[in-house]
Amino acid sequence: MTPTPQDAPRDVTPYQTSSFWISLALFITTALLSFGKAYRWFDIRFRIGNYFVTHWLAWIGTVFIAVYTPLYYVVKRRRPRWMKTLIPTHMFGNIISFAFISMHLAQQLTRPAQFPPDLGTGVALFIVMLTLVITGFLHRFRIIASLVPHQNRFLHISVTSAFYIVIIIHILQGIGTL
Ligand code: HEM
Numbered sequence: 001m002t003p004t005p006q007d008a009p010r011d012v013t014p015y016q017t018s019s020f021w022i023s024l025a026l027f028i029t030t031a032l033l034s035f036g037k038a039y040r041w042f043d044i045r046f047r048i049g050n051y052f053v054t055h056w057l058a059w060i061g062t063v064f065i066a067v068y069t070p071l072y073y074v075v076k077r078r079r080p081r082w083m084k085t086l087i088p089t090h091m092f093g094n095i096i097s098f099a100f101i102s103m104h105l106a107q108q109l110t111r112p113a114q115f116p117p118d119l120g121t122g123v124a125l126f127i128v129m130l131t132l133v134i135t136g137f138l139h140r141f142r143i144i145a146s147l148v149p150h151q152n153r154f155l156h157i158s159v160t161s162a163f164y165i166v167i168i169i170h171i172l173q174g175i176g177t178l
Pocket residue numbers: 058059062101104105108109116117118119120121122123124125126129167170171173174175
């Protein structure tokens with residue numbers, strides 16, 4: 001199996017690991033899909049039940065992040081031997097969730113001029129998500145040698161609380177409770 005940065009010898013750079021290239025490919029695919037959705041290169045505007053597919057994607061991405069993050073925190077400490085499964089699930093699961101949420105963002109930002117979105121919590125949430133993905137990526141692959149790992153990790157973890165606070169308000173606004 002291709003070595004990961006954590007267990008790789010010092011002469012193996014992140015660029016020689018498969019998880020780096022898979023993460024990068026997922027990230028670039030997310031950007032292309034978001035632009036494609038926003039500029040209507042393709043159309044995925046259909047309903048499943050009462051909601052549009054992009055609305056379901058937002059729910060799936062949000063629920064995965066909201067549930068897996070505390071699960072990872074607890075299981076990592078109770079079952080350290082499972083780290084080889086927990087870390088890739090954390091990385092790839094969160095990047096894929098970010099891709100799903102980006103479809104919702106693209107859908108919302110390109111709504112018809114007669115029904116413009118009420119920009120606010122959603123934009124704040126997207127900035128939080130982007131910060132999480134970038135700091136997670138930098139922490140995992142140590143791309144910037146001068147970046148102090150524990151400071152970057154601190155930022156990664158502290159921004160997680162912003163996700164929980166803002167998503168609750170965003171959902172309450174979305175379902176019309178606030
Ligand atoms: C991290 C996850 C999410 C992000 C980044 C996000 C982002 C956005 C953005 C940028 C908007 C445009 C309006 C605004 O800025 O507030 C929006 C609107 C909306 N979002 Fe989300 N969203 C997320 C999750 C969800 C979830 C889980 C729901 C489920 C209820 C949801 C429901 C809605 C609804 C109903 C609107 C339309 C609000 C309006 O009337 O303008 N979003 N979202």
